[in-house]
Amino acid sequence: MARILIYFAHPGRRYSRANMAMAEAVDHLAGVTLVDLYGQYPRHDIEIEAEQAQLIEHDVIIFQFPLFWYSTPSLLKEWMDLVLEHGFAYGSGGEALKDKIFMCAVTASSPEDAYSSDGFQNYPLRTFLTPLEQTARLCQMRGLPPYVLYESLAASEDERLPDHVKGYKRLIMGLREERYECEQAGAYEVIQAQDLKTLLRDEETA
Known part of the structure; x- marks a missing residue:
């Protein structure tokens, strides 16, 4: 089985509904290590060598975060600046x-149709994730399309959140068990909970 490392970054954890529910759903899964960056490094004193050792020990690296001003929360960016060193x-x-x-x-507060040339965000969501995707390429990693919850602030009210959280757990388990159709997923712009029906093979539905 693949070993999964999830970096969860949310500076307002106590106000989070979607991201905290997602983190709690996968935190204790076998073969999964979840790092709460803001919980572990409240003073931003990142332990570089420990983080690098942890990266080496895992096969799948996931950044979980709410989109903040079209980017990651600041601690995740600082983690990247310090841990992803030249020569490593x-x-x-x-x-x-x-x-x-x-x-x-990624969770995004705007609705899906906002992320287009015709929407009020002007660009597709993936455009805002370009620096992360290019970082993965530079590090010779295999990048996959993001798992996304649009209009996340309203998700708990319109009942989309339970499906998204359940889908996140299914996704993580599928990656761990190497049942996720990575090649097929590459054709998607983003992955949403409903897409997992065709991207997870041999899934138990119990």
Whole structure:
């Protein structure tokens, strides 16, 4: 089975509904390590060598976060700046992350149709994730389309949140058990809970 490492970054954890529910759904799964960045590093004193060792030990790296001002929360960016060093993650001799799978799990407050040239966000959601996707390429990782919850603030009110959280757990288990159709998923712009029906093979429905 693949070993999954999830970096969960949310500076307002006590106000979170979607991201906290997602994290709680996968936190104790076998073969899954969940790192609550803001809980572990409240003073931003990131332990670089420990984080690098942890990256080496896992096969799938997932960044889970709410989209903040079209980017990641600041601690996740700082983690990237410090941990993904030249000679470790990229550059001469930097092949520690080569061939590992990389994926984002993102919540966005705007509705899906806002993320287009005709919508009020003007660009597709993936445009705002381009720096992360390019980082994965530079580190020779295999990037997959993000798992996305649009209009996340209203999701708990219109009953979409339970399906999304359940889907996140199914996704993580599918990646762990190597049942996720990575090649097929690559044709998607983003992955949503309803897409997992065709992207997870041999799934038990009990």
